[in-house]
Amino acid sequence: MKLFTVRRWETARRPFFCSFVLLFVVMGGADLQAQDANALARRFLDEAPPCWELLKDQQFQLRGKIRAAWTWGKTSGHAETDIKEKSGNQLRSPQPLPDGQENDNTAYVVNADYIFSLKRKAQNALWVLSDFQKKGKDFRLPTRFQEEGGIGYGVQTVLLNCGAFLPDLVRQPSFRVVRAAVENREGAEFIRVDYDNTHPVNQKPIQSVQSGTMLLDPARCWCVREFEVHTGALNDESVTRSDVIEIRDSSVAHFPLPVHIASTTKHRQFSPDGKAKEEVFTSTGDMRYDLEEPYPLADAEFRLPAFGLPEPAEPPQPLWQRWYVWAITAGLACLAAAAVCSQFLRRKKPKSDS
Numbered sequence: 001m002k003l004f005t006v007r008r009w010e011t012a013r014r015p016f017f018c019s020f021v022l023l024f025v026v027m028g029g030a031d032l033q034a035q036d037a038n039a040l041a042r043r044f045l046d047e048a049p050p051c052w053e054l055l056k057d058q059q060f061q062l063r064g065k066i067r068a069a070w071t072w073g074k075t076s077g078h079a080e081t082d083i084k085e086k087s088g089n090q091l092r093s094p095q096p097l098p099d100g101q102e103n104d105n106t107a108y109v110v111n112a113d114y115i116f117s118l119k120r121k122a123q124n125a126l127w128v129l130s131d132f133q134k135k136g137k138d139f140r141l142p143t144r145f146q147e148e149g150g151i152g153y154g155v156q157t158v159l160l161n162c163g164a165f166l167p168d169l170v171r172q173p174s175f176r177v178v179r180a181a182v183e184n185r186e187g188a189e190f191i192r193v194d195y196d197n198t199h200p201v202n203q204k205p206i207q208s209v210q211s212g213t214m215l216l217d218p219a220r221c222w223c224v225r226e227f228e229v230h231t232g233a234l235n236d237e238s239v240t241r242s243d244v245i246e247i248r249d250s251s252v253a254h255f256p257l258p259v260h261i262a263s264t265t266k267h268r269q270f271s272p273d274g275k276a277k278e279e280v281f282t283s284t285g286d287m288r289y290d291l292e293e294p295y296p297l298a299d300a301e302f303r304l305p306a307f308g309l310p311e312p313a314e315p316p317q318p319l320w321q322r323w324y325v326w327a328i329t330a331g332l333a334c335l336a337a338a339a340v341c342s343q344f345l346r347r348k349k350p351k352s353d354s
Contacts (some may be wrong), residue, residue, distance in 0.1 A: 042191070048218075051221040055223065055255060056160065060155075060250060063083065064289065064291035065082060065290045066083055070283065074281075081093065085154055090108075091110075092108045094106065094141065094151045095123075106130070110302070112182060114135055115145060117129075117131060117145070129309060132312065136314075158287070163209050163231055172197055174199040175196075177194070179192075180193050183215065188219070195211065195214075208231040208233055211230045214228075217256075219253055220256040223247065223256050227245075236267060241263065241265075242263035245260075262286045263284065264284050266282060267280065269281075
């Protein structure tokens with residue numbers, strides 16, 4: 001009877017013991033996963049920003065075309081832009097559209113000495129200078145050149161954009177990594193980062209991104225390979241998703257160049273006071289990059305004579321800056337000093353006794 005009781009107790013204890021072991025294993029596994037996720041998030045925050053800075057500052061020597069097509073609700077459009085880049089030099093020049101559709105015929109150019117923009121009414125018309133600025137000590141590239149002209153960082157930095165420029169986004173005080181995990185695709189290791197950046201929409205500096213997820217490529221400067229971003233403004237909320245981000249390797253190891261980027265955005269526009277009717281619509285964007293790299297480019301291709309215009313005339317040098325004026329002044333001063341000394345010595349010379 002005693003033996004039966006012991007065996008019965010052991011039989012009853014076995015499921016309890018197994019459940020305890022299983023719970024321990026599950027909790028331990030969850031703890032390890034949490035540790036791995038935290039380590040991955042820390043790796044992202046430690047490694048990605050310095051790599052982004054390297055990619056941002058990398059100077060390629062290339063030329064090619066950017067073909068863009070987009071829709072905005074019921075409207076659509078497309079454009080083609082010539083692009084040239086070389087260290088310290090950039091050019092963006094629109095090309096005529098084959099169906100006669102009007103486009104902004106404004107070229108934006110930056111070189112080592114000055115920046116300028118040009119306009120023309122038709123493809124074969126003469127360029128007219130519309131903006132010119134010499135680079136000085138405190139020179140800053142105008143916003144118009146960045147936003148309208150696409151001039152600024154190199155073409156490769158489109159791979160650091162997920163609705164916001166990543167180096168700026170992660171510096172936001174409200175930016176927080178929610179989850180980080182490894183994803184393997186076609187034998188390559190990517191890292192998916194879910195993040196939160198919730199903040200008031202009118203907070204300055206203005207940053208519309210509130211949250212999102214992005215798939216990053218650590219082997220290629222942590223560039224974006226896929227993303228979804230939620231943005232908010234005073235009268236607009238949107239969700240943008242990009243599943244198509246094709247890249248190719250450049251002539252510089254680990255530095256990628258864009259090939260094809262496509263995205264879709266769902267908008268909800270509204271009036272904060274509720275007076276205007278809410279509007280919901282979809283927009284799309286499709287960018288294709290046909291780039292030759294490396295490509296030899298001369299500095300002269302980024303200067304005014306390349307567009308049939310003369311180099312800016314140098315303003316006359318102020319009189320006080322001319323070296324020969326100083327030389328003549330010094331010579332005259334020496335002659336005057338010599339004359340004064342000579343006159344002084346004559347007066348001091350004692351008269352001879354007669």
